[in-house]
Amino acid sequence: GCVSGGAAGSSSEKQSRGDNDKIKIAVVPKLIGIPYFNSSEEGAIQAGKDLGVEVIYTGPTEADAAQQVKVIEDLISQNVDAIAVAPNDAASLTPVLKKAKEQGIIIIDWDTPADQSLVELSVHQIDDEAYGRHFTKTLVEQMGTEEGEIAIVTGGLSAANLNTWIDAAKKEIEENYPGLKLVTDKIPTDEKQQVAYQKTLDLMKSHPNLKGIMVFSTPAPLGVAQAIQEKGMQDKIAVIGGTLPKDSIPYLEDGSLDMAVLWEPDKLGYLTVSLAKDLVEGKKPENGQNVENVGEIELWKDGKTVIMGPPTDFTKENAGDYDF
Amino acid sequence: MTKYLLEMTNISKTFPGVKALDDVSLQIKKGEVHALIGENGAGKSTLIKILAGIYTPDEGANFLFEGKEAQINKPIDATLKGISIIYQDLSLFSNLSVAENIYIGRDSNKKPWKKVNWSEMETIAKKALKELDFEVDVHTPVEKLSIAQQQLIEIARALAFDSKLIVMDEPTSSLSTGEVEKLYKVINKLKQRGISIIFVSHKLKELFTVSDQFTVLRDGKYVGSYPATKLDEDKLITLMVGRQVQYEKNQKRIAGGQTLLELHQLSKDGNFKDISFELKAGEVLGITGLVGSGRTELAQAIFGMNRPDSGVMKLNGESVQIKSSVDAVKHKIAYIPESRKTQGLILGQSIINNISLPILHQLRDRLGLIKRKKEIDLANHYVETLDVRPALPHRAAGDLSGGNQQKVVIGKWLSTKPQILIIDEPTNGIDIGAKTEIHKLLRQLAAEGMGIIVISSELPEVLAVSDRILVMRHGKIAGGLNIEEATQENIMNYALFGSQNATTETDTPVSQGVIA
Amino acid sequence: MKAISLPKENILGLIALSVFVLMSLFIPGFFGHNNLNNMMFQLPEFGLLAIAMMIVIVTGGIDLSITYIAALSGVTIAIMQSHGYPIIPSIIVGIIVGLLCGLLNGVIVSKIGVSPILVTLGTMVLFEGIILSITKGNSISGFSEVYSLIGNGYYMGIVPLSMIIFIIMAILTGVLLTKTKWGRSVYMVGSNPVASLFSGVNNSRVLMKVYLFAALLSVIASIIMTSRYNSAKVDLGSSYLLQSVSAAVLGGTEIQGGYGKVIGTVYAAIIFQMLSSGLNLLGVPRSIVNVIMGAILIFVLVLNFVKYKLDEKAQKTAVA
């Protein structure tokens, strides 16, 4: 039955492409239903409206590579013009992206890099290296000293981008701050606020001299800050977390979270769709190009890597100004 | 008008594919002991379950209790009317204490938040146990009690309920003589109080001691209801089976051929001690004794399910170690366990699959695949020879009546063509007709050269099938008798006192023929 | 007598067929080459895990560790290959690692007698920990081109290779379960372990083989997955865990043990696959897809119940 199915299928595809002139861009996050990716969804959808393209924003409900591959396979069946994906696991997407590319679909990665030989464009919110180092620097600022015990808390041990940032942060420590001492390997929190909370309580107990914590992942900083708040350690332990400003306000206010360092995810979504549309229409991005509603972007020499801009530091002063 | 406590008429019950009851009636007078009898599968248990509200009868059934129209749709309806049922397979909660087991069900219609009054519960339980002269700590979990003791707990529960009608479905199947005596006393007491009793049993003698009236069923149909005075055993059997059946002591003893099995000083701590005997090809060795004397444990040791601590076991003259049931099957030993439902059969599976289970390895073709056709033929063969009814081998074993289930277990083990067959309580819950058939079968198998060990608590049975009899007492062999010298009396003496001539003056009535 | 009504597997087959027809008619692109192709590529890995789960459930157990067995063997194969070992030895070592995991489950379940849900809960955490310690949470890739053919290649240009592997394993499992002594014993042990022990069945050996076989199927699923995704990671296939229980149960497997068929499980896996792909094509949000899957699971069982009641009535009237 499959043979005839194949024939019938290809003819119907042609037809549907003829029917619909609107450019179709699929944006695939690592998983749907978490605040960070909800925020980028808003940006992507908004861009679709502004630019007159159809945006399909869909992804797995669990941060699972297999599920993400399925989502992309299904998208290929839907004849999209471009797929922008934030891979859970870059290597695992290579075969399916290859397949998509063979079908003439333009491949872009965003948020987290995919196989660079397949993507036409790699949209980075941030320069990963700089971002990781920025964490260390800010932490030292907030600690007010270059000496002491610190710890790193992460969303999950297997998240590639978190690991990249953590490695950069560690490099910064090694190179410039020999007085900082990491008390333990990075602590995983299953991307859950509650787990971060519990583990921080235990962490403070087993390391009473702790001076600072860097928290990578969006939900974890809230849990860490909550633990600090509850034990009244605001002044003893500095916390820097890569989280969203709106959620952080109650912790920023009393200093249990000293600073949230992130970019604006909705802008990232917007930028991704906007650059994808340009690509489908044959336009390549340029260094220093000013993208409407996003700002000036940076293009690296490889002609692929786009950096949205420097990270934004959210503090108790400015956090209220943002709507995500 | 109120001559009858209970009147059931027009009772029919259809199961998918089987008409278990066909227009049956049952009338019970106040204060009478009413025997309900019939062959295996005659429909006794089904009728009782209808009375209990577990099954709903087909349409058209009439139900009068104390002269009034009664609706029994759920078990609690029966309980509230004062009907207590003691089921064939007991309804106890092994995880609960004696007191709770006796008390349970009493408040089922009450508010769920009703407070459990533990002291009242214990008082009630103790009172009921006292009536039975059964001494046991009411806090003991039931799983620690022997089957006989559990049986008594069931009876105590019915007593505690102040029932008007107590139904006992084979209550004596695992009681020892002394306990049976106590039960009779209780039954008489209840009778005097005006309580009616429906008594189901395959032990005809015992029925005549207690019953006032008999209702006979055959193949789901009502045969008739007769006062005890108008019946004797032969008549009753003819009514039940529709023909004459005999049940006699084994006459022609087979001396036996070569020695198949030898045990030397087999012991297991807490089970049995210093067991030595021989089993020859072609003979039937009866092992009897009181319940709890270690017979089953010994049998399971031979079958590899209960490894002995010390001693030697020889098969055909060679010393062997049977470490598991798989080993036992390989050595051509078969064991038919005493508990059909949990050990003997896989109730949810078809009769075919049950019968072929121990010999699947023989039914494989060169690729190792099971030859289904051969398997079905095999099952059909045993269903036919053993007269399993209904003869539908594709049906689940659990759909059969108790007696027919037992036939399937026997078939299953005969299919292994064993050299040694150990059969534990072979006719527990089996009607007299089927019983004699099974006895005949065992004799015949022996004559064909099989060595058979029959473990039974029923003396007439042991006497009917055995060539030699061993009596166990407290885990040891108290004595051995050849069939010529064996009588119910000397067996009883071994079982109770450990020697043949300790005393013959005992208040235990051996005339019942049931010692365990 | 016995064939008054359709067995429940056939009903499920009919449901699968009608879902296919309905979706082909009403969902544009469902009957397209691409989509059919996708579904054929997606089904095998899930189907294999579902069958593995089914067998364990037939014995009255459950195996929560299968996806981590898959991940551990996948990681092993990945590490071997990225260190330059050829494909065949890598796969063999992967299979051995998987079987060792199955052995651990089997030993604790069958020899010590701990309830399977607990054992596999423990081993699930243990295997996850082992993978984390080995990989530090990173994904391992570096498979050879040939290896990626297993999950991505075609046989004769039409049928995915992985599909062929799946079909072979499904048939093999079916034959093993229905036609061999071991298979029969699996059902018997699942129905009543005490009675099967009293019937000369070596229960613990039967169970041991069940956990080994489930592990083997997981490893094969893992090989397909790793080759399809070109990498192995701690959570490889973890989203299939509860889905495979659902598929087994939807496929008619008795959760108390004693009954279950390969074909039912395969139908169930196909239904899940079609629903997932079809609803995606319709643009139904993923979260709602989950809702629908859950609802279908319950709905089909309610349907079974209704059918059972009707059958019972029909049989009664037939006899009376």
Added chain:
Amino acid sequence: MKTFLKSKEMSIVGVVLLLCITLAFVSPVFLTADNLLDVLKANSVIGILAVGMTLIIITGGIDVSVAAVTSAVCVITVKLMMIMPDHFISLLLAFLVAPLLGILLGALNGVLVSKIKIPAIVVTLGMMSIINGLVLYITNGVYLNSSNFPQIFINFANIKIFGVSIIILIFAAVAFLTWYILKYTLIGREVLAIGGNKESAVRVGINFDKVQIFVFSYMGFLAGIAAIAQTAYTKSVDPNGMLGLELMVIAAVVLGGANIMGGRGTILGTVLGVLLLGIIQNGLILAQIDPFWQKVFTGIIILLAVSFDQLQYKRSQNKLAKIEVEA
């Protein structure tokens, strides 16, 4: 039964004690009141759910939808609190709504299990999928944060009595209540009876359906309470935050000596099971075990505990089987 169950619980008490002693040597902070209270508090939600799960498991059922139900109740209750005025009455209302919602969802499970006769694991698996999907769809995974909570709830969450958090007290109250129900009410004894022997229970007139609906509704009720405790604990609602928690809950119950096939289980055992899991987690961090190895240790400890427990059980069963042999 008492002695026998005691020995069953004794074995887990032994494991817990052994672990505690080891940890006390490894880390000086472990045995501080502060730490122990933290452990209790962190595991109260699991504990509340596990207590409810004990009843279900005793009847031979299982409920894998507990975490989903709790999440759903959390979301709805908190959304409700956010639109209500910051007043004591609102708090009361929330405390009324949460258990009611839980009971509703639990009863639905119960009805499907008892009336339609679908195995519990299947019903609740389906239910879990449905509820999680709906919660995710409706909330889109957005956190609800303490900045949006009414102050009165925050005050409630911070209540401490003699230094013991209200959350622990809720857990203790739930455990006590359930112990009381199991021991001293008719329905409690019926739960045990059904677990012991389903068929006998029906024969003695126990309404099997009613008891099943009760245990699932009670589970729902506790899920509602757990939702309040969870919200008070995290002072936020993460709609995804409880995914996978159901396995921990079940593990705790069975570690506590309940038999997954039904008939056996005690509240005390379950509480100990919860503690065991909590202490393992806490202890691994305090002992400064490499995070990568923590799961390996957890797995091994679970396997050792259950194997030890099973061997212990077998031994006690063997003792039961003895008969008197004359010397």
